[in-house]
Amino acid sequence: MHGNCIYHSHKEINFVMLTFTLLVVLFASPSWAALPQFSWDTLPVFFHSSNTTGIYNDDALKTIAKFKMATIEKWMGYDMKNIDDEDEMVLAMRAIKAANPKIATYFYMNSFKDRPEMTRMARELSENPSYYLRDSDGTRVKNGGGFYAFDLSNPDVRQWWLNICLNATKFANGDGCFCDSSQRENSSFRPKPLAEKLKNWGEGMLNLTRDVQEALGENKLLIGKYPGQPYVKAVQIESFEPTNDSIVSLMLGASHGQVVQAHVPISIECSSDLTNYLATFLIGAGQYSYFGCGNWNATGNDTRPLTWLPEYDKPLGPPKSTGVYNSQTGVWSRLFASGTDVLFDTKTNKGTIKWSQ
Ligand SMILES: *[C@@H]1O[C@H](CO)[C@@H](O)[C@H](O)[C@H]1NC(C)=O
Ligand SMILES: *[C@@H]1O[C@H](CO)[C@@H](O)[C@H](O)[C@H]1NC(C)=O
Ligand SMILES: *[C@@H]1O[C@H](CO)[C@@H](O)[C@H](O)[C@H]1NC(C)=O
Ligand SMILES: *[C@@H]1O[C@H](CO)[C@@H](O)[C@H](O)[C@H]1NC(C)=O
Ligand SMILES: *[C@@H]1O[C@H](CO)[C@@H](O)[C@H](O)[C@H]1NC(C)=O
Ligand SMILES: *[C@@H]1O[C@H](CO)[C@@H](O)[C@H](O)[C@H]1NC(C)=O
Ligand SMILES: *[C@@H]1O[C@H](CO)[C@@H](O)[C@H](O)[C@H]1NC(C)=O
Numbered sequence: 030m031h032g033n034c035i036y037h038s039h040k041e042i043n044f045v046m047l048t049f050t051l052l053v054v055l056f057a058s059p060s061w062a063a064l065p066q067f068s069w070d071t072l073p074v075f076f077h078s079s080n081t082t083g084i085y086n087d088d089a090l091k092t093i094a095k096f097k098m099a100t101i102e103k104w105m106g107y108d109m110k111n112i113d114d115e116d117e118m119v120l121a122m123r124a125i126k127a128a129n130p131k132i133a134t135y136f137y138m139n140s141f142k143d144r145p146e147m148t149r150m151a152r153e154l155s156e157n158p159s160y161y162l163r164d165s166d167g168t169r170v171k172n173g174g175g176f177y178a179f180d181l182s183n184p185d186v187r188q189w190w191l192n193i194c195l196n197a198t199k200f201a202n203g204d205g206c207f208c209d210s211s212q213r214e215n216s217s218f219r220p221k222p223l224a225e226k227l228k229n230w231g232e233g234m235l236n237l238t239r240d241v242q243e244a245l246g247e248n249k250l251l252i253g254k255y256p257g258q259p260y261v262k263a264v265q266i267e268s269f270e271p272t273n274d275s276i277v278s279l280m281l282g283a284s285h286g287q288v289v290q291a292h293v294p295i296s297i298e299c300s301s302d303l304t305n306y307l308a309t310f311l312i313g314a315g316q317y318s319y320f321g322c323g324n325w326n327a328t329g330n331d332t333r334p335l336t337w338l339p340e341y342d343k344p345l346g347p348p349k350s351t352g353v354y355n356s357q358t359g360v361w362s363r364l365f366a367s368g369t370d371v372l373f374d375t376k377t378n379k380g381t382i383k384w385s386q
Contacts, residue, residue, distance in 0.1 A: 064248050065098040065133040065204070065288065067317050069347040069365070072307070073097055075290050075319040077207075077265070078334035079105035079137075079326045083117070084124055092335045094129035098290070098319060100207050100252070101125075102137045103146035104326035113149040115197060122201035133204040135252060136197040138190070140211040140234060143177040150193065154179070160186050162230060164220040173217030181233030182226065191241050198249065205250035208261065211238055212254050235259060256282030256289060263288035270294065271305035273375045276313040276352065276361060283315025293322040299336035307340055308380020311371040312352040312361045343384045345369055 067073055076093050079102035085093065093099050106117025122134040139147065143154055154160050154177070162170040162178040170178050179186050194206040213231045222230070239260040242251040253261035256278050264282055269275050269291040282289035291314075293299070293306050299322040310320045323334030346366025354361050361373040368385035
């Protein structure tokens with residue numbers, strides 16, 4: 030019987046080797062880790078925060094590794110003065126991948142604000158006078174928050190931004206970038222640039238998101254800011270409230286085929302009762318929708334952004350249908366395969382979840 034194994038014809042061996050090679054290509058190519066994992070087995074959850082003091086400790090990394098996606102925010106390592114924040118962010122992303130190679134990791138970037146937390150970007154901007162948005166007198170323009178704005182109508186600025194995202198993604202072995210403040214909001218700019226400049230700036234923002242998502246490719250994500258946002262394959266709803274509007278917004282992102290991150294407002298303690306938020310999410314969630322809670326930064330051994338709720342481990346199963354709205358009562362309902370039953374009342378903005386046992 031051994032003979033059958035030993036005396037393969039060359040053709041057979043080539044076939045076996047070809048099949049093996051194909052399997053290796055299919056299952057071992059890096060693309061498998063790029064799109065975030067998704068399953069209805071339990072609530073799909075994402076992490077988005079930073080540790081201003083430095084790299085997370087092992088316990089923290091173990092917790093972060095349980096989420097399907099993790100974005101490292103700009104305050105990572107902000108209290109460390111001898112290293113650029115961008116490098117500390119990349120190190121944190123690497124540490125998370127080492128804790129769980131299957132988690133998808135993302136590098137925070139702001140689409141147009143000169144944020145001092147991004148220390149290398151802030152330095153490079155100051156070395157390139159033509160990168161600043163300016164009014165007709167040449168005065169540099171600030172937004173309402175007091176941050177200088179990048180001139181996104183300048184193709185060199187967009188190329189600079191794109192290179193930083195791709196470089197960080199490469200060094201972190203990461204899965205894309207977050208693109209904060211990409212709503213094209215221009216009303217707070219002071220001094221006011223000419224209308225023509227603002228128009229080109231808005232178009233430049235669109236071109237930036239288009240070109241960066243394209244450069245990242247099919248399986249990596251640029252995470253934008255509102256469901257239905259053009260070009261980006263993913264979006265975050267930064268303040269996901271228990272309201273009808275949030276349900277409609279979440280469904281809109283899902284209907285565009287976008288990965289959607291629904292984030293509880295940072296004013297809410299994650300250890301408090303989040304039932305209303307969870308019910309809102311469960312009514313609207315689609316394939317590749319994720320729930321998240323926690324402030325954008327913490328200092329020292331503060332673990333609040335790492336809160337792992339008991340609800341994250343409860344059985345869910347695929348939904349039996351999309352959320353069903355009863356216009357008579359104003360109540361949304363949805364049933365999941367495990368028997369978990371969710372209601373959301375738009376008259377009171379309260380939700381109830383009967384978890385299956
Ligand atoms: C934050 O970083 C510091 C320095 O590495 C570390 O001592 C602390 O434990 C970290 N906090 C968490 C929650 O991991
Ligand atoms: C690319 O990222 C690595 C790791 O953070 C950093 O050391 C390097 O300086 C970056 N390169 C550029 C051109 O910014
Ligand atoms: C945006 O991209 C389009 C198409 O590639 C180009 O024609 C246009 O000039 C770009 N806009 C700006 C402001 O650079
Ligand atoms: C400024 O932003 C507003 C709101 O997004 C937009 O309607 C308007 O067209 C923008 N202004 C210019 C000159 O593009
Ligand atoms: C909630 O959203 C649904 C779907 O868009 C809409 O039909 C309904 O009128 C909304 N209900 C309330 C109370 O706004
Ligand atoms: C943490 O983030 C908040 C905004 O959420 C910011 O106001 C604050 O300055 C940050 N704190 C530190 C220590 O970086
Ligand atoms: C976090 O706690 C550990 C263990 O108690 C301690 O060694 C470390 O210095 C703490 N880190 C910070 C930044 O407070």
